[in-house]
Amino acid sequence: MTSQSLRGALKNADALRGASRLAVQATQGVIGIVREMHCTIASGPAILGSPLSRPVRALTGLVYGTLEGVTQQVGAGLDAVLAQLAPWLGDSLPGPQREAVVAALNGVLGDALDEGGNPLAIPMAFRIHGQPLSLEPAALRAALPGAGSRVIVLVHGSSMNDLQWNRLGHDHGAALARDLGYTPLYLHYNSGLHVSRNGRAFSELLEQLVAAWPVPLEELTLVGHSMGGLVSRSACLDAEARGHGWRHRLRKLVCLGTPHHGSPLERGGSWIDVLLGISPYSAPFARLGRIRGAGVTDLRFGNVLDEHWEGRERFGWGGDVRRKLALPDGVDCYAIAATSAQAWAERLPGDGLVPVASALGRHLQPELTLRFPEANQRIILRANHLDLLNHPEVYDTLRTWLSS
Numbered sequence: 157m158t159s160q161s162l163r164g165a166l167k168n169a170d171a172l173r174g175a176s177r178l179a180v181q182a183t184q185g186v187i188g189i190v191r192e193m194h195c196t197i198a199s200g201p202a203i204l205g206s207p208l209s210r211p212v213r214a215l216t217g218l219v220y221g222t223l224e225g226v227t228q229q230v231g232a233g234l235d236a237v238l239a240q241l242a243p244w245l246g247d248s249l250p251g252p253q254r255e256a257v258v259a260a261l262n263g264v265l266g267d268a269l270d271e272g273g274n275p276l277a278i279p280m281a282f283r284i285h286g287q288p289l290s291l292e293p294a295a296l297r298a299a300l301p302g303a304g305s306r307v308i309v310l311v312h313g314s315s316m317n318d319l320q321w322n323r324l325g326h327d328h329g330a331a332l333a334r335d336l337g338y339t340p341l342y343l344h345y346n347s348g349l350h351v352s353r354n355g356r357a358f359s360e361l362l363e364q365l366v367a368a369w370p371v372p373l374e375e376l377t378l379v380g381h382s383m384g385g386l387v388s389r390s391a392c393l394d395a396e397a398r399g400h401g402w403r404h405r406l407r408k409l410v411c412l413g414t415p416h417h418g419s420p421l422e423r424g425g426s427w428i429d430v431l432l433g434i435s436p437y438s439a440p441f442a443r444l445g446r447i448r449g450a451g452v453t454d455l456r457f458g459n460v461l462d463e464h465w466e467g468r469e470r471f472g473w474g475g476d477v478r479r480k481l482a483l484p485d486g487v488d489c490y491a492i493a494a495t496s497a498q499a500w501a502e503r504l505p506g507d508g509l510v511p512v513a514s515a516l517g518r519h520l521q522p523e524l525t526l527r528f529p530e531a532n533q534r535i536i537l538r539a540n541h542l543d544l545l546n547h548p549e550v551y552d553t554l555r556t557w558l559s560s
Contacts, residue, residue: 251286255317259347263315266348267450278346280357282309282365283318289341291361297370300339305374307365308338308558311345311358313382313413314451318342321381326546328379328554336559338377341365347383348449352462355390362391362402376405377558381544382510383451385414390460392484408558409483410490412544413507416526417514418457418476458514480523490532490557491516492550494539507541532557 262269262278269277281288289299296303310321310329321327321342329340343361345354366373380388388409395403450470457476459465464478483489493515494507504512513519516533517526534553536544544550 252319255286255319259317259320260315262346262348263449263451264348265449266346267350268348270346270349278317278344280343280345280354280361282341282361283344284341286319288344291364291368293368293370296368300370302339303370304337304339305371306336306338306377307341307369307373307375308332308377308379309341309343309362311343311378311380311384311388312347313380313384314347314455316347316382318344321545323542323546326551328545328551331551332554332558335555338558343384343387345387346451348451350450350462350465351383351386351454351460352390352394352464354387354451355460356394358387358391359394359398359400359402362395363400366402366405373405375407376402377408377410378406379410379412379554380414381412382414382541383455385411385416386454386458386460389416389484392487393461396484403484406484406487408488408490410492410554410557411515412492412550413494413510413515413541414491415455415510415514416458416491416517417519417524419455419510419514476524478524481526483517483526483528488532488557489526489528490534491526491528492534492536492544492553494536494541494544494547496538496540498538500537504535507539507544509541 258276258278261276266277268274282291283289284299287299289296308329310318312318312320321329329338329342332338333340343358345358347354362376366376378388378391380386388411392403392406392409394400450465453470454460454465457464457478459478460481461478468477493510493512495504495512496506496508497504506512506515512535516535517528519525534549536547536549539547539550
């Protein structure tokens with residue numbers, strides 16, 4: 157197994173050690189937030205339409221109930237509680253369920269997990285079917301025998317993971333491979349870190365990927381869902397600043413429900429518990445208070461550069477300090493927004509997390525407007541934030557845009 161694979165594989169012992177550290181550091185309030193987010197991400201019927209809501213909630217109830225018990229019993233009896241926790245963070249917990257637990261933890265507490273060296277912190281990697289790729293020519297050739305000259309990288313959103321691109325039996329990457337001949341790769345990352353930090357790491361990985369790709373690479377396309385679009389834009393800015401070669405291979409960038417100018421959820425969560433009832437998916441954010449991680453606070457205004465947050469109080473009342481922004485030059489850029497509206501109206505509500513204007517890059521200040529061409533914008537009616545992952549109209553749009 158390569159060193160990258162070793163880093164990416166979260167073994168049982170590491171999971172237990174990470175859980176014990178988390179138990180010492182966390183409070184029941186934090187666990188409650190993560191529990192609610194995982195229940196909603198993994199099985200919430202209002203968002204995912206899953207028929208497995210009750211079994212998943214029973215499963216997560218046992219997992220997080222045990223974690224809450226750990227916070228009460230830290231010290232005396234800790235080993236006994238961890239012994240009960242072992243099967244649920246080990247191989248007995250179904251893969252996608254376990255991945256969702258860890259992704260939710262990283263989304264909420266990812267910066268703290270990373271700073272503390274906790275093995276639950278997700279290391280950034282390209283993955284296929286949940287397995288990390290070693291960025292060496294021979295390893296890539298073995299893992300991707302059908303690797304082609306057109307690569308598409310899919311970047312997940314906050315508190316999610318790469319496996320969740322497959323929703324209700326549909327995966328945009330797999331479908332584009334089938335219909336247009338792309339070779340899809342999936343980025344897996346700690347969404348609790350600052351967007352600019354993830355963007356820098358993403359740019360470095362792309363540089364390694366291009367150098368090691370086993371066949372001549374003609375075209376690179378990035379598709380980001382939610383925070384993934386911000387991370388992709390940040391990677392482009394970092395590549396331009398450092399002269400990375402992969403940037404010249406980038407032909408298209410597609411953003412699905414990306415909060416380019418932030419989300420009212422985060423702005424509201426910074427001063428009062430508002431918007432609690434907007435949706436099951438969004439409600440936990442309103443309870444984060446000062447616990448929420450750096451990645452979450454970047455969603456207040458859509459920060460993509462270090463200068464957008466360095467030297468500033470993350471939980472203060474400061475306004476938007478971003479200045480002139482632009483989409484990557486020489487790249488065809490596209491944006492899709494979702495709205496809960498049933499029909500076209502003058503003012504369209506957002507998707508439960510991201511306003512339509514933010515998703516399309518529109519801003520009242522012209523210098524902050526991201527100028528997606530009109531033909532490269534699409535609004536999907538009767539859809540929520542996660543519907544963008546499998547909505548037929550979204551995929552038809554992607555296929556049309558990427559085939560041109």
